[in-house]
Amino acid sequence: MPADDLVALEADPDQRHLRASVGVDGGQVGEVPRLEHLAGDVGQRGHGSLLLRYRPVCSILDAGGRERVRAEVRSGRESLLAAADALFYERGFHAVGVDLIVARAGVAKTTMYRHFSSKEDLIVAYLDRADERFWAWFDASLDPHAPPDQRLAGLFDALANLAASPSCLGCAFQATAAEFPEPSGAGHATALAHKEAVRARLRQQAADAGAADPTLLGDALLVLLDGAFALARMYGPDNPAAGVGAAARSLIDASLSPAPRRRARR
Template sequence: MLETASSLFYRHGVRSVGVDLVVLEAGVAKTSLYRHFRTKDDLIAAFLEREDADFWGGWDRVAARHTDDPMAELEAHLDWIGERVARPNYRGCPQLNVAAEFPQTDHPARKVAAAHKREFRRRLRGIAERLGASRPDELAGQLSLLINGAFVSAQVLGPGEATPLLKATARALIAASKTA
């Protein structure tokens, strides 16, 4: 059920998918949905938590293959992210999409999204430290801007452009982070 809702929410946007469509597509009764999720807002938050877990699952799988080489790890992450962004049905980062759909920062889903982006920057800072950047938090911020930019720029990027652009940019930023 949550999987069906997640797929619908991601493809068509959270606000344009009603609970009636979710229960129809999932083949469950509306009472069942409301037993597991108190409100639709809770369902949206659960959707983002699921996406969050999926994202870090993929991240950790990549990171585990490069425990001793932070540069290789970062490039592997950018490969993976660039490939995902270039997919034909890519519709942007779900966390950013939901944040754009709900301006209220106290919405339960917004809290999930904010935590996700904080964690994202935290992990980038870890890599920046291991890379020996002189100001790791600055490098993490730069990489965070870069990758979030890629998430929202899929439409304007040419096919296959994302990955090389991400990697070239990251290399330039890392080189600069050591000289200063």
């Protein structure tokens, strides 16, 4: 059973909470979708612990530390967001209607409109959550103890691992821009803001690494990152993005100014 298909739910002694830990590369921890639907796929693993199979619904799980999840049925809003995570990421936006979302969430349609005024508002909330998960993954993939150029290259080693995961169905923000091409729309604007933030962060990492032209290197690395996500969606886990780490190293090495390059060789 693949590590990223495992979730351990460990009960507190007072049985009022469940502690959820997701097995993924690097021991990251993520939230568990649809905790209210545990029947049928649950097995025992030690005292006070449950083990179940599930398929992660987002390419990037929250890497920000151990979460505590209430054992009671989650709120209507959380149920809707969990359903949106699965359906939007796997099927896209136009193929998923409100009726399917509320059916998957197990709530009434009135509950959805109490929390989200429209499907578009739910899409924006889904993208906000995807943005948080992306940055948790990004930060966790940067080794704070490595030299800056190696730290940046290591990000793309982590990207290669992510793109090879069966749970990775590409980039939610690329899909959003494709389905909502009008720049003035909320979905497209949210996706563009995410990509601009990624672009700025890669440029800063390139500057920290000592690139002679951080703007040029940062933009080139963005092309690699988005290309890896596109390949994951197109090919599935066995895709050409396996070489994205080596490609990033070639770009970084070629972009370093002479002084940082000399330091890196010592």
